Amino acid sequence: MSELPATTAPAPSLPRRMLPVLQSLALVCLVIAAVLGLPLEQGPGAGRVWVLSVVWGALAVLIALAWMLRPRLRTPRSRAILSAVVVLLVTPVAVFGRIGFTVPVLLLAVALVVLDASVRAGVVATAWIGVLGVALHVASWGDLGTGFAIGLVNSVPVMVLLGFGIVLGWTLRAYERQLRRDAALIDRLRRAAETEKELLLADERARSARELHDGLGHRLTLVSMSLDFAERMRERDARAAWDEVAQARTTSQDALEEMRTWVRALSPVRDPAARGAAALDAIAESFRGTGLAVEVTVDDRSNTVLTTDDALSLLVYRAVQEGLTNALRHGRAREVRLGLHAADGQLRLRMSNDLGPGAQVPDGEAEPGFGLRGLAERALARGGGLRAAREGDRFLVALQLPVPDLSRASGSPRGVVGGVGRTATGVAR
Known part of the structure; x- marks a missing residue:
């Protein structure tokens, strides 16, 4: 970020x-x-x-x-x-x-x-x-x-x-x-933004601790139970013992994948000096390392807004991070399309991802978790809104925020930032 x-x-x-x-x-x-x-x-x-x-x-x-x-x-x-x-x-x-x-x-x-x-x-x-x-x-x-x-x-x-x-x-x-x-x-505004960032990070750490305990902790518990069972059964039923070892291996691989996802989500930007479209591409690039193909499109007006309004850009970066994390963890996504456009006094972020095998995403409006609920509250406080819903075989996150005086910014499109040429095609290990 x-x-x-x-x-x-x-x-x-x-x-x-x-x-x-x-x-x-x-x-x-x-x-x-x-x-x-x-x-x-x-x-x-x-x-x-x-x-x-x-x-x-x-x-x-x-x-x-x-x-x-x-x-x-x-x-x-x-x-x-x-x-x-x-x-x-x-x-x-x-x-x-x-x-x-x-x-x-x-x-x-x-x-x-x-x-x-x-x-x-x-x-x-x-x-x-x-x-x-x-x-x-x-x-x-x-x-x-x-x-x-x-x-x-x-x-x-x-x-x-x-x-x-x-x-x-x-x-x-x-x-x-x-x-x-x-x-x-x-x-004063800079100090307030820094304070808001610290509070946001504190909330994120608390949420991460809970979800790591519920998700990763549960898988590691299953691995431990499988290995204990295999140790008890190795003399009486070798086949059952080896089946439990195989199950423990599968569960540990799932836990490792989840841990990689959390590492990407908790420290997404490698260049802390990146701003605007460059910061969005840095977030996307870190998630591409998991094998997720991320296409980012940002127009000139949006880039101007992000580089001049620190509080608004912090909210947009957080929404992108949350959307990519959810696309990996819940949607089992393989590709995400991310677009940011500014017009008519509004900044609109649209993120759409496919749903892979085993995706745990019900139809219709999404039940907001801790992350999405916090983003929705912050967007509402700025006079905007957040929508997250499944539409057919894709999941959509849409953020809309009012921005002041867009007339001074250029309206020509930037094209694709970090597009197909930089999209990861395999799973980085």
Whole structure:
């Protein structure tokens, strides 16, 4: 039976892959702003412009180093502190610069504060830049009313633009949070599937113990009684003694065949990594070793469902294992046809086997044993159903399960998996 995939390190999320690109573009824009700000001619005020351009270039280097360090920080607190430092670094750009190529680095700095700390931190960062800009205008003009008015005119547009940064950070933060919730849900589902598998195996072990005791134990008891009788009769009636020895030999051969069947049934898949159609063929191949010819047909949609839904695939594999085991033990079958098809939102498994000499299968609906009854209950819990019945000279097991969104899967047939070319024709010993 296919094992659930092992838990691996999570792949980088979309924000983690996207942020380096956005950071690089923002830094390029800041460098372009610094270059474009260089004065073309010397004159009054040129020295101040040179200072601003050099400061912006130096800030671009410092911000680049901070953003390179950010992914290497282990704790959310340290990342939040680093993002706050970056906001302080971009403050001169916001206060002394002009709206243009400096906008991307401002937006991204505020967005990272929201992502690493909180939306409140992003609002505080935006207010800090706006209030500082107004204060500097008031100080430079000397007149409170004029400076305040001009400061508002210059700072409010910047704060509105930084609001986009808050929204961007909030979106990235919500995306990361949803990813963590999804990862936790997947982990819970994986543990639930593993628990279900363990319970299923426990039930199977209990059933196997009972049936081994009733079937194999009974045959071994008959062998022991026959040999005891032969030992007592060997002096008085040699013919009767040898008849009992022959009977013991026949019974022991039957017991050996039953033991081989149980070995195949209890460990059917040799490749634990097999999934989908490959897992079904692995189960079939192990039963072919008993001399049973098994033909498996799986379409592409069914294979997609089996490889994406671990709980459903576990139920299908268990149904196939149970059907093949019953075909051998009760139906004395020589060949089994197994088909799995998905259409109209339903996954349908159909297993049909012939009935060999000595088959103990009454006509009509089968009386469900432990295995079939457990499968029927699990299928019903998923909104499906299981039917097992004799139809003429064949026995049919049909499992139907609803599956979500089959429209994305391909509908072309896979053909026969492990068909005539790989069907066993003799009894492997």
